[in-house]
Amino acid sequence: MRQKLIVGNWKMHGSQRLVKELIQGVDAGTEELSDNVEIVVSPTLLHLGLASDICKAGRIKLAAQNLHNEPQGAFTGEVSAPMLAEYGVSYIIVGHSERREIFDESDQLVAAKFMAAQSSGLTPILCLGESLEQREQGASEKVVIKQLAAVIEAAGISALQNAVVAYEPIWAIGSGNSAQPEEINSIHKLIKDIVQSRFSSLDLHGVIYGGSVNIENASQILKEEEVDGALIGGASLNGEEFAKIANIFNELKEL
Numbered sequence: 001m002r003q004k005l006i007v008g009n010w011k012m013h014g015s016q017r018l019v020k021e022l023i024q025g026v027d028a029g030t031e032e033l034s035d036n037v038e039i040v041v042s043p044t045l046l047h048l049g050l051a052s053d054i055c056k057a058g059r060i061k062l063a064a065q066n067l068h069n070e071p072q073g074a075f076t077g078e079v080s081a082p083m084l085a086e087y088g089v090s091y092i093i094v095g096h097s098e099r100r101e102i103f104d105e106s107d108q109l110v111a112a113k114f115m116a117a118q119s120s121g122l123t124p125i126l127c128l129g130e131s132l133e134q135r136e137q138g139a140s141e142k143v144v145i146k147q148l149a150a151v152i153e154a155a156g157i158s159a160l161q162n163a164v165v166a167y168e169p170i171w172a173i174g175s176g177n178s179a180q181p182e183e184i185n186s187i188h189k190l191i192k193d194i195v196q197s198r199f200s201s202l203d204l205h206g207v208i209y210g211g212s213v214n215i216e217n218a219s220q221i222l223k224e225e226e227v228d229g230a231l232i233g234g235a236s237l238n239g240e241e242f243a244k245i246a247n248i249f250n251e252l253k254e255l
């Protein structure tokens with residue numbers, strides 16, 4: 001069954017106090033939610049241990065924002081998938097545009113991180129998406145196909161079985177301008193069609209959308225048939241708003 005997911009990416013924000021408050025707020029606001037909607041938060045690596053202790057008894061799952069593709073070694077400052085697994089992390093965001101752009105992560109490195117996550121039993125959330133320039137050149141689909149193909153080539157199509165894909169147009173991230181619901185739906189369908197054309201019995205865990213999702217636009221975006229959830233940055237730093245978006249999603253999909 002396809003997973004429904006609402007994921008909060010806290011990026012390099014937070015303090016021990018804020019992490020506690022946010023998790024408690026999200027927990028309280030999602031008490032009535034159906035079990036079919038997975039709630040995931042992604043604090044900084046430094047706050048994962050604290051978050052893991054708080055989340056242990058509850059329903060909130062954890063995602064890491066990054067990992068190294070090797071399991072161990074002389075890589076000062078890095079953290080590996082087996083280490084994250086030990087902290088009770090369930091998901092890992094890979095290929096976020098901030099990592100691709102600011103930290104120069106190539107499609108090949110993203111694929112290596114994707115495989116490293118899976119080899120420790122963690123589910124990668126693979127981010128794909130075009131820049132504004134690429135969009136203006138009409139190349140959105142081409143970019144998404146290329147980024148997806150790099151992972152399929154390295155990991156094999158069956159690896160997509162245990163993965164979530166996040167369509168995140170770069171121009172929509174943190175800009176306040178989300179993509180139009182119909183555009184989002186059509187890219188999500190493209191991603192699912194590509195995967196299914198290569199492996200007919202394979203159903204992705206889900207394709208979620210990220211890029212300026214907030215309480216105002218959530219229902220328009222999340223009601224689309226091919227949208228299996230959201231990856232939320234800015235609005236996830238408000239526990240109440242994040243929980244409300246999860247509740248909107250829950251009602252829309254009549255789970």
Ligand code: PEP
Binds near residue numbers: 009172173175
């Ligand atoms: C993100 O960083 O993945 C993201 C979607 O951010 P925002 O919701 O702030 O656009």
